[in-house]
Amino acid sequence: MTGMSPIASSLLRIHKIISRALDVSMQKCDEYLGKQGIPPEEATGFPLYVTTLKWITHSHHLTEDDIAFPYFRDKLEAPYARLEEDHQVMARILVDLDTCLSKISSGGVGRLREVLGEFDRVWGPHIRIEEDHFTADRLKAVAGLREQERLLSQITEHGSKNSGPLPLALPFLFYNLEDTDREAFMMAFPWFIKQVFVPIIWRGYWKPMSPFLLV
Ligand SMILES: [Fe+2]
Numbered sequence: 001m002t003g004m005s006p007i008a009s010s011l012l013r014i015h016k017i018i019s020r021a022l023d024v025s026m027q028k029c030d031e032y033l034g035k036q037g038i039p040p041e042e043a044t045g046f047p048l049y050v051t052t053l054k055w056i057t058h059s060h061h062l063t064e065d066d067i068a069f070p071y072f073r074d075k076l077e078a079p080y081a082r083l084e085e086d087h088q089v090m091a092r093i094l095v096d097l098d099t100c101l102s103k104i105s106s107g108g109v110g111r112l113r114e115v116l117g118e119f120d121r122v123w124g125p126h127i128r129i130e131e132d133h134f135t136a137d138r139l140k141a142v143a144g145l146r147e148q149e150r151l152l153s154q155i156t157e158h159g160s161k162n163s164g165p166l167p168l169a170l171p172f173l174f175y176n177l178e179d180t181d182r183e184a185f186m187m188a189f190p191w192f193i194k195q196v197f198v199p200i201i202w203r204g205y206w207k208p209m210s211p212f213l214l215v
């Protein structure tokens with residue numbers, strides 16, 4: 001039960017977003033490799049989607065390195081050094097992702113698939129360690145509800161500074177989540193973001209990514 005732990009709920013949600021986007025990106029690469037290329041209707045959206053995955057992962061890791069881990073280090077036992085080391089390994093993989101994306105139109109899908117596979121091999125075990133250590137019960141034992149809410153707003157603010165352009169980042173976050181998680185996640189955003197900016201004003205920016213999103 002994570003309901004009374006805003007930090008645990010938010011950790012699980014961001015992990016779901018990144019895990020889904022990583023799975024979709026790998027599946028799409030396999031599909032493109034089978035078809036000998038990216039179909040024209042996905043050629044703009046796919047690099048945007050993978051680039052946004054890169055930004056969101058980078059931003060999530062920075063919030064852990066800069067805010068969450070320093071806060072919990074003396075309060076809650078976890079293999080912090082291992083987790084930080086994984087972040088560095090993934091940071092190098094994200095740089096490689098960028099290089100692959102720049103070559104994607106000239107037959108670079110195979111290499112992109114390899115790099116996404118490397119990312120996935122570090123990501124899976126990494127989030128299992130985090131989710132086993134930063135559970136709702138363990139978090140509640142060291143930080144009350146108010147304190148977790150305060151910390152979460154710090155994390156959200158820090159995250160939004162490093163997650164790339166908002167017209168891509170927000171739809172990416174919203175629409176890589178299934179219904180219930182999406183509703184819970186969107187509760188924190190003001191109405192004009194949910195009802196005006198994302199669906200109307202910013203639609204033109206993120207629409208090419210829609211074949212990869214739950215929208
Ligand atoms: Fe992490």
Ligand SMILES: [Fe+2]
Pocket residue numbers: 015060064127130
């Ligand atoms: Fe994480």
